[in-house]
Amino acid sequence: MRTILFFDLPTLTSKNRKDYRSFVKLLIRNGFYRIQESVFVKMSINPQAAETCTKFIDRHKPPEGSIILLTVTEKQFASMDILLGDINTDVEVSDKRVIVI
Secondary structure: OEEEEEEEOOOOOHHHHHHHHHHHHHHHHOOOEEEEOOEEEEEOOOHHHHHHHHHHHHHOOOOOOEEEEEEEOHHHHHOOOOOOOOOOOOOOOOOOOOOOO
16 A cells, blocks of 8 residues: 655745755655655555554644645556656555565
């Protein structure tokens, strides 16, 4: 599963900018990677892990702005159409399962 986080945070004051930077650093430290300027993604192994991620973001959200979370399956995420540009990440986008014994 993937949790896609969309956010729009104000950057008008120095406090707003600090909140923005802190939030982005928090996301990166906790396993999110950026696919666009204000869009981050995190992989989860099951729905419970995705729910834990949602609760974590809710506890650490900045005081102002807009944050939207969307959880999708690997198959849904892999079927995303990229019309222009590319997602630059070290994470493989595939719905195939690999079992290593």
